Structure formats: structure tokens, C-alpha cells
Amino acid sequence: MALPERESPIGKPVSLFVTCIVDMIYPGTGMSVVDILEHFGLTVDFPPEQTCCGQPAFNSGYRDEARTVAKHFFKAFKNAELVVTPSGSCATMLRHEYPHLFTPADGALYDEAQRIASITWEFSEFLVYGLGISDLKLSLPAPETFAVHDACHGLRGLGLGQATRDLLAQLGKAELHELQECEVCCGFGGLFSVKMPDISNAMLQNKVNNINDSPAETIVTGDVSCLTQMNGGLSRQKSDKRVVHLADVLAKALPKERS
Amino acid sequence: MTVEIQSNDFIALADIALRNPDLQHAVAAGTRGGYQRRAETMFAHSLEHGEHMRQQAAQAKRRALRQLPDLLETAEGNLIANGWQVEWAEDAEEANRLVLDIARRHDVQTVTKSKSMLTEELGLNHALEAADLRVVETDLGEYIIQLNEETPSHIVAPVMHKTKAEIRDIFIRELGMEATDDAEQMVAFARKMLRHDFLNADMGISGANFLIAETGSIGLVMNEGNGRMCTSMPRVHIALVGIEKIVESVEDYVTLTQVLPSSSTGQKLTVYTNILNGPGRAEEGDGPQHSYVILVDNGRSEIYGSDYAEALACIRCGACQNACPVYRSTGGHAYGWVYGGPIGAVLTPLFVGLENAQPLPQASSLCGSCKQVCPVDIDLPRMLLDLRWELVRDGHSKIGWDAAMKMWAIGMTSPRRFALGGVAARAGQHIMGDYLPGLLGNWTKHRDFPDFAPKSFRQLWKERNNVRS
Numbered sequence: 147m148a149l150p151e152r153e154s155p156i157g158k159p160v161s162l163f164v165t166c167i168v169d170m171i172y173p174g175t176g177m178s179v180v181d182i183l184e185h186f187g188l189t190v191d192f193p194p195e196q197t198c199c200g201q202p203a204f205n206s207g208y209r210d211e212a213r214t215v216a217k218h219f220f221k222a223f224k225n226a227e228l229v230v231t232p233s234g235s236c237a238t239m240l241r242h243e244y245p246h247l248f249t250p251a252d253g254a255l256y257d258e259a260q261r262i263a264s265i266t267w268e269f270s271e272f273l274v275y276g277l278g279i280s281d282l283k284l285s286l287p288a289p290e291t292f293a294v295h296d297a298c299h300g301l302r303g304l305g306l307g308q309a310t311r312d313l314l315a316q317l318g319k320a321e322l323h324e325l326q327e328c329e330v331c332c333g334f335g336g337l338f339s340v341k342m343p344d345i346s347n348a349m350l351q352n353k354v355n356n357i358n359d360s361p362a363e364t365i366v367t368g369d370v371s372c373l374t375q376m377n378g379g380l381s382r383q384k385s386d387k388r389v390v391h392l393a394d395v396l397a398k399a400l401p402k403e404r405s
Numbered sequence: 406m407t408v409e410i411q412s413n414d415f416i417a418l419a420d421i422a423l424r425n426p427d428l429q430h431a432v433a434a435g436t437r438g439g440y441q442r443r444a445e446t447m448f449a450h451s452l453e454h455g456e457h458m459r460q461q462a463a464q465a466k467r468r469a470l471r472q473l474p475d476l477l478e479t480a481e482g483n484l485i486a487n488g489w490q491v492e493w494a495e496d497a498e499e500a501n502r503l504v505l506d507i508a509r510r511h512d513v514q515t516v517t518k519s520k521s522m523l524t525e526e527l528g529l530n531h532a533l534e535a536a537d538l539r540v541v542e543t544d545l546g547e548y549i550i551q552l553n554e555e556t557p558s559h560i561v562a563p564v565m566h567k568t569k570a571e572i573r574d575i576f577i578r579e580l581g582m583e584a585t586d587d588a589e590q591m592v593a594f595a596r597k598m599l600r601h602d603f604l605n606a607d608m609g610i611s612g613a614n615f616l617i618a619e620t621g622s623i624g625l626v627m628n629e630g631n632g633r634m635c636t637s638m639p640r641v642h643i644a645l646v647g648i649e650k651i652v653e654s655v656e657d658y659v660t661l662t663q664v665l666p667s668s669s670t671g672q673k674l675t676v677y678t679n680i681l682n683g684p685g686r687a688e689e690g691d692g693p694q695h696s697y698v699i700l701v702d703n704g705r706s707e708i709y710g711s712d713y714a715e716a717l718a719c720i721r722c723g724a725c726q727n728a729c730p731v732y733r734s735t736g737g738h739a740y741g742w743v744y745g746g747p748i749g750a751v752l753t754p755l756f757v758g759l760e761n762a763q764p765l766p767q768a769s770s771l772c773g774s775c776k777q778v779c780p781v782d783i784d785l786p787r788m789l790l791d792l793r794w795e796l797v798r799d800g801h802s803k804i805g806w807d808a809a810m811k812m813w814a815i816g817m818t819s820p821r822r823f824a825l826g827g828v829a830a831r832a833g834q835h836i837m838g839d840y841l842p843g844l845l846g847n848w849t850k851h852r853d854f855p856d857f858a859p860k861s862f863r864q865l866w867k868e869r870n871n872v873r874s
Contacts, residue, residue, distance in 0.1 A: 164862050166817070170827045171855055173862035177869075192866045197823040203810055205771060207793030207802065211814035218818040302773035331730045335770025342768065343847035345419055348734035349770070350851065378852025 155267060155276045159189040161226035163240075163266075165233045165370070166198040172370050178397035179232045179269055185400055186279065195222035201239040204247065206337050213247055220258045229266040232393050234300020234368045237268040242303060268300055270309040270368055270392055280309070284399035285318025293325035293362035295353070295376070295389065297369035301329060310368060310392050317399055323362040327352070334375035350379040357387050365389040408497075408528045408556075412741035412753050412762035419739040419768075428566045432558075432736045435565040439727035442671020443778060447664075449673075462664040463782040465657035466718040469618075473709060476618040476651045477700065483621025484698055488683035492699045500701045501532035504610070504643060507697055508538060511641045513607040519625075519632035520544035521612025522560060522721055523647050525743045526703060526756070529610070541602040543631035545595055552579040558737035558745060560723040561669045566736045599631070609635035609693070613646040614720070615661060616698075619654045622682050623698065626662055626675040633677055637685075642693040644681070648705050649717035655680075661720060664780035669722035704756045713788055716751050718781045725775035725785060731768050740765060747775035747785045754792055763801050766792035805844055824863060831857040 160183055164176040183190050200215030219240075223229060231237050244259040252259075267276050274280045292314050300306045307329070314320050333339060333349025353376055357365055367373055367389055376389045411418065422428055447455040469476060484491050494500035508516070516538055524530065530551070533540050542551040546563040550556065553575050557563030564572065569588060576582035582594050611632055615624035623644045625632055636642050652658055658680070666672040685692020708717055726732045726746030737745025742753045742762070750765040759766075766789045769775075775785040796802055816822045833842070834857055840849045848854065860868075 166823070169823075169862040170830065170857055173858045173860060173865050176862040177865060192863070194863065195820050197817040197820055200817070203814060205790065205793070206806070206810070207766075207790070207795070207797040208810045208814075209794050209797070211810045214814045215817045222820075298770070298772035298774075302777055329774075331770045331772035331774070333730065333770060335772070338767065338770045340845055340847050342416060342419070342731075342764075343850050344416075344423055345731055345734050345768070346770070347851035348423055349730045352730070352733075374855060375852065378848075378854060381853040382851065 152276075153264065155228045155265075155272065156278075158228040159191060160228055160230045161223055162190055162192050163196060163199070163223070163229050163231040163236065164192065165231060165236045167370050167374070168232060171374070172391070175232060175370060175391045175394055178391070178393040179230070181397050181400055182273075182282075182393060183230070186277065193222045193226065197222070199236045199239045200247075201236060201243070202336055204239065204243055205335075209247065216244060216247055216259070217255065220255070220262065223262065224258075226262075227265065229262065230269060230272050231266065232269040232368070232391065233370065234268045234297050234304055234306060235371060237266055237271070238299040238303035240266040268304055268306060268368065270300075270313060271304060271306050274309040274312055280312035281316040282313065282396060282399070284396070286320055286395075286399045289319045289321065290364060291321045291323055291362045292364050292366050292395065293323045293360045294328055295325060295332065295357075295365050295367040295372065296329045297367050297372045298331050300368045306368070310366060313392065313396065314366060317396065320395075323360060325360045325362065325365060326356045328356075332372045332375050334372050336371070339375060346375075347379075350375060354379045354383060354385065357389070358385055360387075363387070364395070366392050366395055368392050408526065408743060410742050410757050410761050412757065412765055415739055415741055415762075415764035415768060418741060419735040422566075422735045422739050427568050427571060428736055429734075431566055431568045431571075433733060435559070435562055436727040436729075436733045439562070439670065439723065440778070443668050443724055443727065446667040446671040446673060458660075458664055458667075459780055459782060461660050462720075462780050463718070465652060465660050466720065466781045467715075469652045469657065470649070470709075470714065470717055472653070473648070473651060476653060477648060480616055480618040480621060480651060481700075483618065484683070485621070487621040488696060489621065490695070490697045492697060494699050494701045494703070496703050497527040500527050500645065500699055500703065501529055503699050504529060504645070505532065505536050505538075507641065507643060507695075508533070508536075508608060511608065511695060513538065513641065515539045515541070515602065515606045516608045516610055517541050517543050517602055517606040517631075517635045517639065518547070519609070519611045519627065519635040520547050520563070521610070521645060522557070522743060523612050523645050523701060523703075524610065525557060527645070527701070529645070541599070541606070543599055543602070543629075543635060544627075545592065545629060545631075548595060548599065549575055552576075556738070556743070559726055560721050560744065560746075560748075562723065566738065603631075603634040603638055606635070606639045608641040608643065609637075609639040610643050610645065611636050613644050613650050613698075614665065615652050615658050616646050616650045616700075617655055617658050617680070618651055620680070620682070622655075622680045624652075624658050624662065625679045625681060626665060626677065627679075628670070628672075628676040630677055633679060636679075636681055637692055640693060641695045641697070642681075642684075643697040643699060645699050645701055648700050648702055649709075649719075665720050665722050668724040668778065668780040708755050711755070712791065713751065713755055715783055716748070716755060716788060718783055719748055719752070720781060722780055724778040724780060728774040728778040730770065730772060730774070735768075740768070747789070748783075751785055751788045751792070759792065759795055759799065760801065763796060766796060809844060820863070824861065827857065827861050831859070
């Protein structure tokens with residue numbers, strides 16, 4: 147899928163939208179993102195008013211509640227010139243759904259939705275297509291084998307399949323392997339996994355089997371929600387394999403004098 | 406006679422499917438095979454070429470839909486000029502009555518049928534059998550499910566939910582076939598059985614893959630040749646055609662007959678690709694004496710006037726079913742009406758009413774595979790999202806979820822409340838252990854939930870910046 151032409155983000159300060167799940171459950175992943183961006187000399191800010199993008203409500207049909215939360219997002223990011231987020235799913239919400247959540251009749255809110263959509267980048271997308279860096283010129287402390295699980299929204303919502311692979315392929319001491327059905331959903335789907343847990347679990351079992359069959363030690367993905375689903379299944383089944391966010395893999399390769 | 410609607414029982418029906426190892430095995434193999442072959446054929450030249458074909462097909466169907474009323478009039482005129490007799494049916498009852506009237510008019514006793522999803526919508530077989538007509542489904546898959554008194558579980562592979570061994574047992578039980586595990590022998594046996602019916606049928610019934618307006622023709626694609634026998638051998642032929650099957654020109658038909666088999670079976674062309682132009686001419690030695698087209702609405706006009714009109718672009722290829730990880734887990738019968746998979750999750754509420762198919766719009770992780778493989782680029786995930794919105798607006802959502810979402814939105818509009826929520830969650834996890842409470846409890850049935858971090862990102866960020874400044 148060809149990526150649409152977007153205004154270059156180079157030279158703009160980064161406003162990090164860390165996402166609600168990273169904030170509460172995976173703060174280390176948020177720190178990895180900050181460390182990598184700062185390593186490349188970027189100025190990173192964390193707008194403190196931020197909470198969630200509103201996707202859980204939007205995806206379950208609660209448009210009023212999603213609009214309420216989106217309006218809060220606008221307030222939190224009103225000064226942002228560039229939004230970077232370590233989630234293909236939340237980035238898809240901001241990029242593709244905000245412009246649907248508000249109509250021209252909403253006036254300034256509609257304009258703000260369009261503005262946010264145009265300045266938002268998913269983390270790997272930002273590095274590879276925004277900054278033009280796929281070779282980070284970094285090396286892992288020890289050799290490790292990886293395979294990529296393409297999180298659905300990043301892959302089909304944003305057209306990102308290659309960015310993560312490019313970054314890993316050029317990371318020192320990293321070896322890239324195949325994961326069968328890497329493009330098939332893990333079964334999370336937000337509240338889908340709660341409303342239809344047994345179907346979600348059937349999808350998860352398929353994913354867990356493919357992960358266990360992969361020669362890779364570590365599975366890399368770009369969304370902590372999918373990661374939570376997959377690791378939840380791997381852990382319940384006492385598998386040694388784990389899924390890790392791309393930012394955490396890359397951060398391991400940063401020079402050790404990190405703050 | 407209408408078809409039973411069980412779509413509100415989706416979760417219970419899915420549960421039955423999840424516990425059926427034969428079905429799991431058969432559906433997994435069938436869908437994955439179809440998905441794989443589609444990719445190989447669509448992108449045989451290049452990714453760009455495949456995408457271009459898809460967009461060309463999408464445009465052909467949308468152009469036709471934009472001019473639907475006009476093209477239907479054009480088609481009617483050209484069909485009549487070709488010798489077809491044209492009837493219009495507003496709903497299932499009228500369509501079935503028209504078929505019965507024609508059957509009586511021509512003193513019909515035995516009917517051979519080629520595969521048609523529309524006739525499943527109409528419950529046509531039951532209506533004909535109730536009038537003491539003998540109806541024989543002649544597509545191999547349809548033949549098997551008719552013997553087993555089932556309905557199709559997949560748009561193009563109706564018996565996808567059965568293993569070869571189960572099909573063998575049906576043939577032995579229903580037709581006295583000699584025991585064999587050889588698929589070729591089983592097919593040869595069915596072929597011999599069907600041959601007799603082809604030779605003796607008074608009337609053939611088919612659907613239509615396309616209705617070509619500019620020439621007044623029915624476009625029909627198939628692999629087994631059975632459709633050709635149904636449409637050319639009996640004295641009478643009836644084509645039942647949903648009004649959305651219209652295309653403007655033969656050129657568009659050519660475009661669409663490439664993406665349809667590529668998307669459904671991974672063939673560049675089907676074995677038989679037909680353009681039917683009505684009854685046999687005086688100078689021809691064969692062909693039906695009487696050819697009818699029944700143009701069926703059965704809810705389509707209403708969809709045409711709604712926000713979901715794009716769903717009428719569907720060419721019934723089944724690619725979204727093969728690609729859908731939910732369909733792969735449940736098969737088609739769980740969806741509780743005629744169409745399963747993503748297109749079924751959209752069409753069923755539109756045809757039978759959202760109140761009668763409430764779980765279906767939720768039966769998706771919104772992974773987007775359906776849209777990606779759709780040969781006419783229908784935005785199925787967007788329609789599922791819109792239907793979910795309608796469910797909430799119409800008050801079909803559970804009160805517990807309504808309250809939870811309201812509370813959640815309040816929590817998410819203040820960073821202080823958000824942070825407090827995090828503290829509460831952490832404390833709660835200490836008390837609850839590894840199992841999530843309330844509405845979220847389903848989650849930990851099959852998975853372990855991770856620990857909430859001792860310090861949130863916003864706390865870490867604050868501490869880090871205090872150290873730095």
C-alpha cells in the first residue's frame with residue numbers, strides 16, 4: 147500500500163501521546179520511545195493533560211462519549227505541532243476516525259480534528275517515513291532473533307508493514323525470522339475480547355501456536371494492546387516466548403549512559 | 406415462506422461451532438486455502454496490478470449502483486428484446502409465488518437448480534416443495550447440504566463446514582453409495598446421480614452473477630457445468646436476479662468476471678463463464694423454450710436509500726469470509742441467517758432488522774482484512790462501526806455498558822481522575838489477584854492480565870524532569 151504524502155515532521159518538537167495503556171501498564175515502553183527520540187536529538191514533550199484517544203468508546207458505538215474524550219484530547223494537544231504515539235491503533239483513531247467523529251457542522255472542532263489527523267505519526271512510521279531513518283546505527287548488547295506480528299490497525303489502517311522490519315533488519319545483532327500468518331489478527335479487538343471472549347480466544351490460540359512455531363525468540367509488535375492479548379495467552383499456556391514493543395527492542399541498543 | 410432468523414443467538418451458535426473439531430478443521434483448511442489462492446492470483450502480475458483490478462471493479466459496481474433505476478429500465482427493455490419474460494418481485498413471498506405460477510403454467514414436476522444465494526434468502530426450495538415440486542440442487546456443495554437438510558455456510562463453498570469423511574457418510578446414508586474415501590469416486594458418484602435429474606427436469610432455476618443492462622443478458626460463472634445444464638436443457642429457465650446485480654456493459658462484466666473468481670477461488674477465470682441471452686432461437690436445435698427473469702428487491706431498495714448502499718456493491722465472492730479470523734473460528738452458520746462472515750454481519754441487520762441481529766456488528770475485531778480483500782473495496786469495518794453506533798442510539802446496548810462508558814468518559818476527561826483510576830486499578834489488582842472484575846471478567850478466562858505498573862508514565866516523567874531541572 148502506498149503511503150500518502152504528508153508534510154515533513156522534521157525539525158518540529160515532538161508531543162508524545164503515550165496512550166492510556168502505556169501510561170498505566172507499560173510506562174517503560176513510553177520511556178523507551180522518549181529515549182530513542184532524544185537519542186536522535188529531538189525535543190520531546192509530554193502534554194500532561196492527556197488521557198485516552200477515545201477509541202474504546204468509538205469502536206463500541208458510543209460516539210457521544212468518544213466525542214467527549216476527543217474534545218479533551220484537543221485541549222491537551224492544542225499546542226502540539228507534531229504528535230507521535232507508540233500505537234498503530236491509537237494513531238489510526240486520531241488519523242482516520244477523528245475526521246469522521248466531527249463534521250463540518252462542528253466548526254472549530256472539525257478543523258481541530260483535521261489538524262490532529264494531519265500531524266499524528268505512529269512511532270515506527272515517524273522514524274522511517276517521517277525522519278527517514280531506518281538504520282539507527284545501533285547494535286544490541288547480545289544477539290537476539292526476532293519475528294514481527296503486524297498489528298492490524300498499523301498494517302491495514304496506516305499501511306505500515308515494512309517500517310518495523312526495516313528497523314530490525316538494520317539493527318546490529320538482530321536476526322529477523324518469519325512468523326506464519328503474521329498479518330492475521332491476534333483476537334484482541336478491544337472490547338471484542340470481552341464481549342466475545344471465546345471467539346477472541348480461538349483467534350488467540352491460533353496466534354499462540356504460530357508464535358510457538360516461529361524460530362524467533364522474541365515477537366515484535368507496535369501495539370501494547372495486541373501485545374497484552376498475546377502475552378496473556380502465552381503466559382497462561384506457560385510458553386517461554388514473549389511479545390515485545392518495537393520501542394523496547396530498539397531502546398536496548400541505545401548507549402548505556404541513558405538518563 | 407421466510408427463512409428462520411437466529412442471528413441474536415450468534416454467541417451460542419458460535420460456541421457450538423467452536424466445540425466441533427470437524428468443523429474447526431474443515432473451515433480452517435477451506436478459508437486459509439481460499440485466502441492463499443486469492444493472493445496468488447490477484448497479485449500474479451504485481452501488487453499494483455491486483456490493486457488496479459480491484460479499483461476498476463469497484464468503480465464498475467459503483468457506477469452501476471449510481472444509475473440503478475435507469476439501468477434496470479434499460480435492462481428490462483433489452484431483456485424483453487432478447488425474448489426473456491421479465492417479472493418484478495418486491496419480496497420473498499412475491500418471488501416464490503411468481504416461480505410457482507410459472508411452474509404451474511408449464512406443468513412442471515421436477516426442477517433442477519444451480520447455486521443461488523438469493524434463493525436462500527427467499528426460502529424458495531421450501532416454497533416449491535410445499536407445492537409438491539421436486540427440487541434438486543445441482544451444485545455439488547449445494548447437493549450435499551440439500552441431502553443433509555442444511556443451509557450453505559459459505560457463499561461460494563456451501564459445504565465448507567464439512568470434512569470429506571462427513572460428506573462420504575452423507576452419501577452412504579442418503580444415497581447408498583458404496584464406501585470409499587476417494588474424493589474422485591465420490592464426485593463421480595454424485596455426477597451419475599445428478600445426470601438423471603438433468604435429463605428429466607422440466608424447469609431449471611438459476612441465480613445471476615451479473616445482469617448486463619446494455620445487452621439484456623444474464624452473466625453466470627461456474628466451475629461444474631451444472632449451471633449450464635440447468636439453464637439450457639429444461640423447457641423452462643428462470644433466473645432469479647437481485648436488482649443490485651446490474652452492470653452497465655459487457656466491458657464491466659469482463660472486468661468483474663476477472664476479480665470474482667480470483668477473489669473467491671483463486672482462478673483467473675471460472676471453468677464456465679456464460680452470457681445467457683434468453684430462449685433458444687428458432688434456428689437453434691436446443692435451449693429453453695421459455696426464459697424468465699425475475700428481478701427481486703426483497704429489501705434492496707431500502708438499503709439503496711440508506712447510508713449502507715455501498716453494501717449492494719457486493720459480488721458474493723466470499724473473500725471476506727475466507728479472510729475473516731472470526732468467520733475462520735465460527736464458520737457461517739453461527740451468523741444465524743443466510744450470509745455469514747463480515748458481509749453477513751453487515752447485510753443481515755440490513756435485511757432482517759438490527760433488532761434481530763444485534764450481536765453481528767460486534768462479531769469483529771475490526772482487523773480490516775475484509776476490506777483489504779474485498780474485490781469491490783466495500784468498507785465493511787466502517788459499516789460495522791456505524792451499525793454499532795446505531796445499536797447504542799436505538800437503545801440495544803446493555804445498560805451495564807452504557808453506564809460503564811459514561812463513567813469511563815468522565816474518567817478520561819481529567820488527567821487527575823485518570824491518574825486516580827490508575828491508582829485504584831493498581832490497588833484493585835492487589836485485592837482481586839489475577840482475575841479482572843465485572844464486565845471485564847471474561848478477559849481473564851483464557852488469558853493472564855499483566856500487572857499495572859507501580860509508577861505510571863506520568864509519574865516517571867515528572868520525576869525524571871525534576872531530576873533534570
